Structure formats: C-alpha cells, structure tokens
Amino acid sequence: MALTIKEVCEKFWNIEEKYELNHMEIQNIYPWQLIRVQLFSIIKNKLGISKHNEEIEKYNNPNAKLLKSFIKSSLLYKPESGKQKDVLIFDYPKKVFFNEEYQDIYSYFIPKTLDKFNQSYELIESPYLNKHYTPNWKKKDKNGNRYIKYNDKILIESYIHRNKNKIEFTEEELNKINLIEQDIENSFSDIESRIIITIDLEKIIEDSILNFKFQYKKYLEIFEAKKPKKIIIIHTPENKSIIAAAKEKNIEVIELQHEIINKYNLSYNYPKKTMHKNGKVKEIAYFPDKMLTFGEYWNTSCSYPIKSENIITMGFPYFRMHYEKYKLNNKNKNQILFISEQRIGKDLTKIAYNLAMNLAEKEETKEIILKEEKEDYEDEINKETVKIPIDIAVKKATSIGKNKSKNEIIKLIDEMKEEIIKNKKDKKQKIKEEKERKEWEEFNSKEKYEIVYKLSPEEYKTWNEDYLYLNKALEINGPKSTVTFRIIKEETTDYKLFADSEYCINLNPKSIYKSLAFGCKTFIIEDNENEYVEDLITKNIINKINSVDELIKDIKNREVVNIMKIFF
Numbered sequence: 001m002a003l004t005i006k007e008v009c010e011k012f013w014n015i016e017e018k019y020e021l022n023h024m025e026i027q028n029i030y031p032w033q034l035i036r037v038q039l040f041s042i043i044k045n046k047l048g049i050s051k052h053n054e055e056i057e058k059y060n061n062p063n064a065k066l067l068k069s070f071i072k073s074s075l076l077y078k079p080e081s082g083k084q085k086d087v088l089i090f091d092y093p094k095k096v097f098f099n100e101e102y103q104d105i106y107s108y109f110i111p112k113t114l115d116k117f118n119q120s121y122e123l124i125e126s127p128y129l130n131k132h133y134t135p136n137w138k139k140k141d142k143n144g145n146r147y148i149k150y151n152d153k154i155l156i157e158s159y160i161h162r163n164k165n166k167i168e169f170t171e172e173e174l175n176k177i178n179l180i181e182q183d184i185e186n187s188f189s190d191i192e193s194r195i196i197i198t199i200d201l202e203k204i205i206e207d208s209i210l211n212f213k214f215q216y217k218k219y220l221e222i223f224e225a226k227k228p229k230k231i232i233i234i235h236t237p238e239n240k241s242i243i244a245a246a247k248e249k250n251i252e253v254i255e256l257q258h259e260i261i262n263k264y265n266l267s268y269n270y271p272k273k274t275m276h277k278n279g280k281v282k283e284i285a286y287f288p289d290k291m292l293t294f295g296e297y298w299n300t301s302c303s304y305p306i307k308s309e310n311i312i313t314m315g316f317p318y319f320r321m322h323y324e325k326y327k328l329n330n331k332n333k334n335q336i337l338f339i340s341e342q343r344i345g346k347d348l349t350k351i352a353y354n355l356a357m358n359l360a361e362k363e364e365t366k367e368i369i370l371k372e373e374k375e376d377y378e379d380e381i382n383k384e385t386v387k388i389p390i391d392i393a394v395k396k397a398t399s400i401g402k403n404k405s406k407n408e409i410i411k412l413i414d415e416m417k418e419e420i421i422k423n424k425k426d427k428k429q430k431i432k433e434e435k436e437r438k439e440w441e442e443f444n445s446k447e448k449y450e451i452v453y454k455l456s457p458e459e460y461k462t463w464n465e466d467y468l469y470l471n472k473a474l475e476i477n478g479p480k481s482t483v484t485f486r487i488i489k490e491e492t493t494d495y496k497l498f499a500d501s502e503y504c505i506n507l508n509p510k511s512i513y514k515s516l517a518f519g520c521k522t523f524i525i526e527d528n529e530n531e532y533v534e535d536l537i538t539k540n541i542i543n544k545i546n547s548v549d550e551l552i553k554d555i556k557n558r559e560v561v562n563i564m565k566i567f568f
Contacts, residue, residue, distance in 0.1 A: 019176075339508060
C-alpha cells in the first residue's frame with residue numbers, strides 16, 4: 001500500500017531525530033540542513049508521490065550558446081561592484097508578466113517601499129531557465145540609478161568548481177553517511193509492494209558541500225563590500241549559503257513567504273524533536289532571522305525554527321492587487337470552476353463530465369420530444385379533416401347560393417369545406433404554440449449551470465488527445481441545454497475565474513487558498529495528497545468528495561466560509 005505524505009514525513013522526521021541530523025557536522029558545516037528539502041523530494045518522487053513545493057530551477061549544464069550571455073552578465077552586472085547598500089534583495093527567479101513587464105510577484109513592491117524610507121538597495125537576480133527576464137537598464141531607483149545586478153558569475157563558477165573538485169571524507173564521516181543512507185533505504189522500501197528505494201547520499205552531500213562552501217565565500221566578499229544592514233530572500237532552500245554568510249557578518253536575514261506553508265513543507269517545518277542536540281533544542285543555523293507571511297493564518301501553520309515574535313504578518317500585495325480589482329465582480333451563482341493539473345487530469349475530467357451530465361437536460365432529448373409532438377399534431381389534424389360533416393358545408397352553401405347554378409353551389413361547398421379545415425388548423429396551431437410557450441417558460445425557469453474547466457499550461461497541447469471526457473462534455477452544449485461546458489486552454493488570470501465562480505473543484509493547495517479567499521465554495525476530490533490541506537478539511541472549510549452524487553448534494557447545501565483576511 002502506498003505511503004501517504006503524513007507517513008513519509010513521520011518516517012523522515014524519525015530518522016532526523018534518531019541521528020540528530022540537523023546538527024550533524026561534516027567538513028565543518030551542517031550538510032543535512034542543505035539537503036533536507038532536496039532529499040525529501042527525491043524520496044517522494046521515488047515513491048511516486050508528486051511534490052507541491054515549488055523549487056527554483058537550478059543552474060545546470062550551461063551550453064555554449066548561453067555562455068556568452070552569462071560571461072557578459074558576469075562582467076557588467078556583477079554584484080560585488082558598486083557602492084555600499086542598506087538592503088540587498090535576492091528575488092525569486094521565476095517571473096510573471098504583469099504591468100507590462102516580467103516581475104517577481106513576491107518582492108516587486110520592495111524597491112518602491114525602500115525608496116519611501118530613503119534606504120539604498122540593490123537587487124541580485126538569478127537566471128530562470130538560463131535566462132534573465134528583467135533587463136538591467138530598465139530598473140532604476142528614485143535617484144535614477146540602476147539597481148539590478150546578476151549573480152551569473154557566482155553560479156557558473158560554482159558549477160565549474162563542483163564538477164572539478166571532490167571532497168575527501170574521513171572514514172568516520174563515510175561510515176556515518178552510509179549508516180544514514182541504509183536507514184533511509186530500509187525505512188522507505190517495501191519489498192511486498194515492490195518498492196525499492198536507493199539513494200546515493202554521499203554524492204548528494206558532496207555536491208551540496210562543494211556548492212555551499214564556494215558560494216558562501218563569494219557572498220562573504222559581496223557583504224564585505226556592500227556592508228548591508230539587511231538581506232531579503234524569497235526561498236530559503238536555495239539561499240542557504242547567503243543566510244550563512246549574512247549571519248557570519250551579523251546581517252539580519254528576512255524571508256518573504258512565496259508558497260503554501262504547512263507541516264508537510266520541509267522548507268519551513270522543523271518539529272521540535274528534529275531540532276534536538278544532546279537532549280536540548282538547538283538553533284537551525286541556515287534559517288532566516290525573520291519570516292514575513294501572507295497573513296496571520298500562516299504564522300502558526302507549521303513549526304518554524306524561530307521565535308513566534310519573529311514571524312510577522314506582511315500580506316501579499318500581488319494577490320491583494322488582483323483581489324481589489326475583481327472583488328466587486330458579480331458571481332455567477334451557478335458557475336462551477338475546475339482547476340486542472342496534469343497529475344490528476346484524467347480523473348478530474350471524468351468528474352467534470354459526469355457532473356455536467358447529471359446537471360444537464362440535453363438538447364437532443366428536447367428535440368425528440370418536440371418532433372414526436374409535431375407528428376401527433378399532424379395525425380390529429382388529418383383525423384379532424386376526415387370528420388368534417390359535408391352536410392354542414394352543403395347547408396351553408398345552399399343558403400348563401402340561392403338562385404345559383406349547381407356548379408356554383410358545388411364551388412361554394414368546396415370553399416366552405418376549406419374554411420372549416422383552415423379554422424380547425426388555426427385552432428390547433430394556437431394550442432400548439434401556447435403549449436410550446438409554456439414548455440419554454442418551464443425550461444427557462446430551471447437552473448442553468450456553467451462549468452468552466454481551466455487547463456494547466458502543461459496540458460494545453462495534449463488535452464484533445466489525452467482527455468476524451470472533455471470532448472464528450474463539449475457535446476452537451478446547445479441552446480436547449482441546462483449546462484454550458486467551457487474549456488480554458490490558454491493563459492488567463494485565475495483571479496478573475498475565482499471572482500466569477502460560486503464553486504471550485506481543485507487539488508492544488510495554492511489555488512485552494514486563493515479560491516477560498518475569493519469566497520468560492522471549495523471542494524477537493526479524494527487523493528493521496530489531501531493531507532496538504534487536512535487542516536481545512538478538519539475545520540470544514542473545504543469539502544472532500546468521493547463521488548459526483550456527493551458533489552451535487554454538497555453544491556446545493558455548501559455555505560461560503562469567508563476567510564480572506566486571515567490568508568492574505
């Protein structure tokens with residue numbers, strides 16, 4: 001049976017506690033603190049459990065075409081050059097296009113804020129997918145000075161250093177590494193389930209130490225030259241050498257929250273038992289001094305290895321900007337939003353289709369009913385025509401046609417007969433039209449639903465072949481259907497979708513919290529990663545459903561939980 005996230009974490013923490021790994025020293029540093037998140041992700045991947053925590057794209061295998069660009073950046077925009085600065089900002093490499101340019105959505109507001117307080121600053125940017133998205137010349141402070149530098153030189157030299165050098169571990173260090181490696185493999189392998197976990201822990205530790213030591217030395221040089229009072233970072237696991245160098249220089253390190261933080265996010269969660277050394281809680285060396293969170297909810301969402309007074313609510317300006325933009329949107333009370341991702345796309349599309357089928361009164365059914373009624377009506381007209389009494393027509397024609405010839409009277413009889421038939425047909429037509437009008441009034445009074453299925457970027461190109469249920473769902477659409485099914489298969493802001501939708505079915509934690517903040521009645525399907533949001537399930541803030549019948553029932557009865565203020 002597959003392990004859950006909770007079980008994987010418990011096993012991992014037990015090993016940390018057993019060997020006091022967060023305080024284990026090798027080569028005069030704490031390698032476990034460097035590899036903790038990386039190793040946890042490796043184990044989850046080997047167990048077939050997808051990770052949710054975002055990870056920065058590491059600088060890896062630069063090709064010849066890109067080397068020219070990196071060399072130019074290294075020479076012209078190197079961070080050790082220039083004047084002293086009050087604050088150094090290490091932003092998040094992955095950028096989002098908004099306000100007509102690519103920006104880091106977590107720290108974009110910091111420069112203007114520092115300008116207001118007359119603080120000097122510099123932003124040191126890492127490449128994302130071997131590319132810089134922020135031109136150095138485009139960003140200037142209030143005095144007109146460029147404030148962006150690139151750390152390409154450090155990254156490329158670190159890459160070369162790591163591949164050219166090796167660490168000579170002592171016999172004692174190797175024995176310790178091998179013992180821990182064997183314990184990890186035994187703890188997570190399951191022969192009955194044919195799950196065999198193998199990990200080259202020595203190589204992982206060696207690479208991490210080589211990178212750390214080289215970058216630590218380089219950042220010490222930068223901090224000596226710039227003499228900053230504060231360092232702002234976005235992602236702790238990728239900035240351990242920066243944190244260590246800053247602490248060596250007594251520089252305060254502040255991290256801005258950029259992801260969902262909970263007890264299963266090992267970037268930030270350190271259960272007390274994993275912090276013990278010789279029976280006492282000891283400080284985690286490579287962790288920021290302060291955390292600035294999205295909202296008060298996150299201040300206690302995990303066991304941070306720093307004091308509670310150093311965990312401070314700051315807000316999430318990028319989210320707030322979109323919330324203010326769309327918060328007054330009139331929700332479509334019957335719009336149901338599905339947020340897809342490739343990992344669960346096939347299951348989610350099936351649920352979306354079955355939900356649409358259960359809510360829909362399909363057009364073709366209506367057409368068949370109308371066709372049958374039309375045939376019945378025509379049969380009735382023919383029967384009535386046959387029953388028209390000839391003597392009535394003769395009597396009327398004879399009365400009107402006195403002193404007429406026989407042929408003229410016959411003609412009048414035919415005219416009278418046609419008039420009677422016409423009157424009967426007109427009467428039938430009026431009855432039919434009235435019946436149809438009432439039917440459409442009844443149809444229009446029924447609840448109409450709009451189902452919006454938002455694909456993730458990795459699904460854009462393949463959904464038509466991969467998701468047969470989506471193609472079937474589109475067939476439900478029509479002027480006489482009570483359900484409209486729409487697929488979003490291009491880049492668009494999720495914020496507007498959340499603002500417009502009454503309901504949201506979702507599995508991605510970050511999207512779940514956004515959905516709730518916009519007042520959506522939020523549901524998740526049964527999945528082995530539900531534990532990422534177990535707190536929301538326990539408090540009945542979101543509903544976990546196992547079938548379409550459950551979803552339909554809960555859609556009718558679900559109340560909105562307004563928690564915008566505590567999240568963001």
